[in-house]
Amino acid sequence: MHTISPWAATVQADLENGTVIWEKEFKNYNFHAFNTGDSIWILTTWPDGGKMAFRAAFGLNCCFEVTNLLDDGELLVLNLETRIGKYEVCVNFPDSEEVLLHYTTSFSAKMPLLIPFWPRDILVVTKQGSVENTSGNLHMHQMGSRSGILFASTTRPRTGSVFYFQNLGSLSPYCEATETSLEDTVGGAWPEIGFKLPVTNQKALPADKAYIISDAYVIFSDQIIDNEIQETQEFLTHLAHVYMALPHPEVFYHNWPDITQSCLRDLQQSKGCWTQTKGKSYLNAYLCDYDTPGEVMVQLAVLMPLNELKDWYGKTDPIYNELLDGIEGFYDPKVKTVNRWLPELAHQLDKSEEQKQEMVMDSWYLHHPLMNLARLALNGDKKAEELVLKSVDFAIKVAHHFDYQWPVFYKMDTLEVIKKETEPGKGGEKDVPGSYAHLMLLIYRLTNNKRYLREAEKSVKKLAGCGFDILYQANNTAFSAGALLELYKLTGKQEYLDLSYACLACLFKNMQIWDCQYGFGKNYPNYFSVFPLNNAPYTAAYEEMEVYAGLSEYLLQSETVDLPSSLKILIPEFLKYAISRFPFYYPPKLPEEMISDEVKTGEIGKELWIPLEDLYNGWEKSGQVGQEVYGAGVGFGVLTRQYHKVKGEEFLLFSDYPIIHIKKSNKTLTFKILGSASLECNLKILIPNKVKLKIKALVDKNIIAPTSENTEIISYNITGGSTVKIMW
Numbered sequence: 001m002h003t004i005s006p007w008a009a010t011v012q013a014d015l016e017n018g019t020v021i022w023e024k025e026f027k028n029y030n031f032h033a034f035n036t037g038d039s040i041w042i043l044t045t046w047p048d049g050g051k052m053a054f055r056a057a058f059g060l061n062c063c064f065e066v067t068n069l070l071d072d073g074e075l076l077v078l079n080l081e082t083r084i085g086k087y088e089v090c091v092n093f094p095d096s097e098e099v100l101l102h103y104t105t106s107f108s109a110k111m112p113l114l115i116p117f118w119p120r121d122i123l124v125v126t127k128q129g130s131v132e133n134t135s136g137n138l139h140m141h142q143m144g145s146r147s148g149i150l151f152a153s154t155t156r157p158r159t160g161s162v163f164y165f166q167n168l169g170s171l172s173p174y175c176e177a178t179e180t181s182l183e184d185t186v187g188g189a190w191p192e193i194g195f196k197l198p199v200t201n202q203k204a205l206p207a208d209k210a211y212i213i214s215d216a217y218v219i220f221s222d223q224i225i226d227n228e229i230q231e232t233q234e235f236l237t238h239l240a241h242v243y244m245a246l247p248h249p250e251v252f253y254h255n256w257p258d259i260t261q262s263c264l265r266d267l268q269q270s271k272g273c274w275t276q277t278k279g280k281s282y283l284n285a286y287l288c289d290y291d292t293p294g295e296v297m298v299q300l301a302v303l304m305p306l307n308e309l310k311d312w313y314g315k316t317d318p319i320y321n322e323l324l325d326g327i328e329g330f331y332d333p334k335v336k337t338v339n340r341w342l343p344e345l346a347h348q349l350d351k352s353e354e355q356k357q358e359m360v361m362d363s364w365y366l367h368h369p370l371m372n373l374a375r376l377a378l379n380g381d382k383k384a385e386e387l388v389l390k391s392v393d394f395a396i397k398v399a400h401h402f403d404y405q406w407p408v409f410y411k412m413d414t415l416e417v418i419k420k421e422t423e424p425g426k427g428g429e430k431d432v433p434g435s436y437a438h439l440m441l442l443i444y445r446l447t448n449n450k451r452y453l454r455e456a457e458k459s460v461k462k463l464a465g466c467g468f469d470i471l472y473q474a475n476n477t478a479f480s481a482g483a484l485l486e487l488y489k490l491t492g493k494q495e496y497l498d499l500s501y502a503c504l505a506c507l508f509k510n511m512q513i514w515d516c517q518y519g520f521g522k523n524y525p526n527y528f529s530v531f532p533l534n535n536a537p538y539t540a541a542y543e544e545m546e547v548y549a550g551l552s553e554y555l556l557q558s559e560t561v562d563l564p565s566s567l568k569i570l571i572p573e574f575l576k577y578a579i580s581r582f583p584f585y586y587p588p589k590l591p592e593e594m595i596s597d598e599v600k601t602g603e604i605g606k607e608l609w610i611p612l613e614d615l616y617n618g619w620e621k622s623g624q625v626g627q628e629v630y631g632a633g634v635g636f637g638v639l640t641r642q643y644h645k646v647k648g649e650e651f652l653l654f655s656d657y658p659i660i661h662i663k664k665s666n667k668t669l670t671f672k673i674l675g676s677a678s679l680e681c682n683l684k685i686l687i688p689n690k691v692k693l694k695i696k697a698l699v700d701k702n703i704i705a706p707t708s709e710n711t712e713i714i715s716y717n718i719t720g721g722s723t724v725k726i727m728w
Contacts, residue, residue: 002132007119008192011036012131015043015053021066022076022091027099029220033078033091037063040080040089042103043125046222050159054194054218055121056089056103060113085109088210094245098219098238102245104170105214112204115178115197121214122164122194124154134191139231140468140509141193142186144537145617147513150186150193151235153225160222163238166195167246169514169527170215176518177211179203181618217242228467229498232505233564235468239508240566243573244678249515249527251580251656251682253715256643259583259635260309262609267302268319270608273629277342280326286602286626287610292356293345296330296338297365298630299323300372301542305633307376308640324383330369331387335412337394338373338387340365359413363406363429364476366395367439371479374442385446392443396455399436404459406432422472429472433462434480434503441486453490460484463499471506474532475543478507478550485557501564504554507547508570510534512617520594521617524584528577529615538622541585541611541631548578549637555658555674565676572675572720576656576682579638585611585631587623594621601626609635643686650688657681657720668727675720683716683724698725 014036022033030045038059044052057064062082070077076091091103124134135156142148148166168182175182180198188194197213205211219238225231267273272288274281282294283302306320332339341349346358355362370388377385398406401415407428409418421427437456444452460483463470471477484500487493507530515527532543555571583589587606595606604612604627613628644653644662646669653659655673662671673681687693695714697704699722708715718724 002134002189002191004132005119005192008123008131011039011041011053011123012125014039015041015125021069022071022078024076026093029099031091031101033076035064035066040064040078040087042091042101044101044218044220046159046220048159048222049127050154050157051125051127052154052162052220053123053125054101054103054216055119055123056091056214057087057105057107058119058121058197060084060115084111084113086210094217095219095241098241099221100241100245101216101218101220103214103216104212106210107213108210109205109207111207113200113207114204115200118197118199120188120192120194120196121216122150122162122188122192124191124193126157131191136190137225138187138190138193139225139235141188142184143510143534144531145181145183145512145516146510146531148182148186148195149239149509150188151231151238152190152193158224160220161225161234163219163221163235163242164194165217165239165242167215167217167514169249169517170212171197172515172517172522174198174205174211174213175618176522177203177209178205179519179619181519182516183618217245228465229502231467232502233498235505236501236508236564236566236570239513240569243513243569246513248573249525251576252525253654253682253684254580254583256579256635256639257652257686259586259609260639263586263632263635264317264319266608266610267629267632270605270610272603272605273610273632277326277329277345280329281322282326282342283323283629283632284602285630286613286628287605287608289602289626291350292601293348294326294330294342295340295630296327296369297340299327299330300369300376301630302633303327304372304375305636305640307379307381309636311379312640312643312645324381327373327387328383331391332412335359335394337366337391337412338369339412354409354419359411360409360418361412362409363432364435364473366398367432367435368476370395371435371439371442374439374446377446378442388443389447392439392452395436395439399455399459404433404436404462406436426469429476430463430466431470431472431476431480431503431506433459434470434483435476437487438479438483441483456483456487457491460487460496460499463502464495467502468506468509470503471510471534473543474507474510474530475546475550477503478547478554481507482550482554482557485554485561489557489561497561501567504551504567504571507551508574511574512539516617519617519619520621523591523594524589524615525577525581526615526617527581528574529581529617530574537620538614538616538625540613541582541615541628541634542613544578544582545631545634545637548575548582549641551575552641552658556660559660559674568674568676568720569679572657572681573679575658579642579656582634582638585615585634587612587627590622596621596624598624599626600624603627650691651693652686653726654684654686655681655718657718659724668725670723670725673718673720673722673724677719677721680717680719683718685714685726687712687714693728696727698727699723701725 018034040057068079078089080087373388440456481503488496
């Protein structure tokens with residue numbers, strides 16, 4: 001039996017004895033609205049009789065009077081009044097396929113109000129008996145400022161599942177007015193779950209202005225969730241359906257060729273980015289951080305996108321060879337692998353953090369630079385190939401020692417565990433088996449030695465059963481998803497594809513699919529952000545960039561796979577919004593007042609096109625961690641993926657969905673845009689000054705008109721999945 005609050009104790013009786021003010025049947029589900037005095041409830045009844053109640057309005061110690069009710073069959077509008085304010089509740093069913101309930105509630109106070117308490121808005125009720133005797137599983141709920149999602153199943157009574165999405169962006173004006181936050185507002189403990197409006201203990205809600213205080217989307221299913229694969233795939237399906245019903249914020253276009261040049265200039269010219277060791281140049285991890293020895297991940301995190309940029313421009317930036325020249329210095333002959341720190345400077349580590357000690361390795365950190373070395377090798381770099389092939393055996397040795405289940409920190413020379421678990425009882429870095437598999441598959445591509453393919457298969461088996469707990473660090477989980485997709489394509493084993501989708505579910509669970517437009521968050525778009533760790537309070541430039549690159553590649557590699565429609569919706573939309581958001585990691589794009597004056601590492605150069613590590617939304621300032629030099633390749637990665645050169649022509653093609661099958665014939669270009677036919681992407685033709693072009697565009701053989709046009713940019717909106725022909 002569960003312990004319940006007074007605000008839940010009487011609900012069952014109130015509903016049984018209350019008066020129905022509205023009812024509707026939809027797809028064999030029954031919906032009834034009740035006025036129970038201080039609450040307006042929407043009671044949902046499953047076809048088998050299971051029940052769940054949703055508190056659409058709370059009267060704040062007052063009773064409701066219904067002043068008007070309008071129901072046109074598509075939309076219910078309830079106008080309500082209490083002694084302290086007016087409410088409006090709107091109810092509709094926006095999806096014809098799923099049983100999707102949408103209710104929005106606004107409140108206008110008659111006088112300025114402090115609101116010190118608010119109850120959760122979901123309560124499981126019984127066919128007969130009492131609320132406290134129900135049981136259920138919370139598969140996931142909001143963490144921090146991620147999406148306002150709660151996914152739960154009822155097990156007593158054994159009824160089905162509910163996917164709840166509170167569109168938190170709609171509540172931004174409320175939070176701006178009351179200086180409150182929407183972090184951790186969707187959750188609770190069984191049977192009182194759902195959304196809890198942020199309370200106002202300090203700043204009153206102003207009078208005589210309507211504020212949205214709830215904007216909920218709820219999908220009901222009679223499916224009983226029996227395993228983690230079903231759990232993660234149902235999550236993706238439901239999220240995509242809700243996403244299609246949501247209003248989506250504007251997407252902003254940025255001139256990434258210009259941004260790239262600004263980044264290259266500041267990376268080259270800012271002395272705070274660089275340090276020297278025995279005549280070799282190395283990048284600092286953070287601007288003006290001269291105390292920490294050079295790190296191999298930092299060098300390769302910039303080298304790899306520079307390598308991509310080299311191919312895109314057709315010429316090599318001087319920084320590339322300068323950085324490549326120093327990489328061999330990280331090889332440690334004592335352990336026969338590249339080390340995190342320059343071995344000859346490791347004794348200078350200040351031991352201020354667990355990993356800032358000689359020979360201490362963070363598990364994912366061993367694999368990350370080896371991945372980038374392997375990518376460079378696959379792109380023809382012989383020095384990188386030699387270095388990764390003489391380092392990879394150590395990675396395999398460590399994997400075998402830990403039986404493919406890595407701790408957080410260990411000693412490289414002894415393999416002694418320094419920190420076993422991320423939190424007590426939570427295990428180690430659970431997505432490292434996937435990132436290790438990704439490394440092994442890169443080496444397999446490089447050598448064609450099946451030893452590495454076997455290693456990859458052994459490792460990913462440790463991901464089975466993890467469900468929503470796979471993610472330790474978002475970029476590693478993205479690599480894991482890609483590795484599992486590749487293993488599926490190589491072996492045909494469905495278990496790998498299912499685990500790949502589970503990794504993607506973990507990523508989307510860790511995203512913020514709402515636009516925080518209060519506090520400092522209103523200074524930049526933050527819709528569809530992804531957080532680097534499960535409990536991270538901020539988004540991070542480099543990790544976001546790698547997730548973006550990983551999911552872009554995933555979409556390209558899955559073209560021959562029957563990808564679920566949910567992923568055809570969610571992945572391209574994440575990419576589209578990522579391209580729109582990324583420039584706001586650069587200080588010149590942000591107002592100075594939102595950049596922190598106190599910095600953990602190094603200094604902030606507010607004029608430099610070097611990204612901040614950390615962007616907070618809401619009321620906290622950004623840049624508290626530092627300005628990450630190793631994230632300098634963010635712009636390079638966008639340029640090389642979203643802008644396409646046309647051989648023999650001066651114009652550029654930009655698309656914020658990935659495109660494939662690009663073919664040119666005379667003055668005609670054809671290609672296919674990936675994504676869902678239910679959504680649109682932005683396609684642009686960028687024309688240099690003094691070049692005159694007359695462009696005609698066809699989608700599936702039909703001529704389309706531009707959405708805007710000038711001498712430099714011609715813009716189109718194109719549906720996903722389309723075949724496009726451009727003629728000039």
